[in-house]
Amino acid sequence: MASRDRYSRKLECAKCGAAGFAEASENDKGKGSNRGFTIDVMPKGFSTERTSPDPAKHMVRCRCGNVFAFKQKTVYAPGSEPRD
Numbered sequence: 001m002a003s004r005d006r007y008s009r010k011l012e013c014a015k016c017g018a019a020g021f022a023e024a025s026e027n028d029k030g031k032g033s034n035r036g037f038t039i040d041v042m043p044k045g046f047s048t049e050r051t052s053p054d055p056a057k058h059m060v061r062c063r064c065g066n067v068f069a070f071k072q073k074t075v076y077a078p079g080s081e082p083r084d
């Protein structure tokens with residue numbers, strides 16, 4: 001069994017400023033686009049627009065209608081997500 005890497009990530013809507021923490025997980029040893037990425041808990045005010053095994057292509061919809069990728073351009077190493 002491959003272990004799952006779990007982490008939380010802050011979602012922030014650039015349009016209306018809504019923010020919340022999503023709980024996500026992906027395969028620890030995933031390669032390329034086969035990472036098995038899923039969002040386990042979506043924060044209030046956000047919903048899934050389109051799922052993808054790649055967090056950079058997993059689209060999230062804000063309640064204001066703005067749609068953006070779960071993973072933005074800023075890249076953090078696994079396990080070193082900023083927590084504030």
Ligand SMILES: [Zn+2]
Binds near residue numbers: 014018064066
């Ligand atoms: Zn919004």
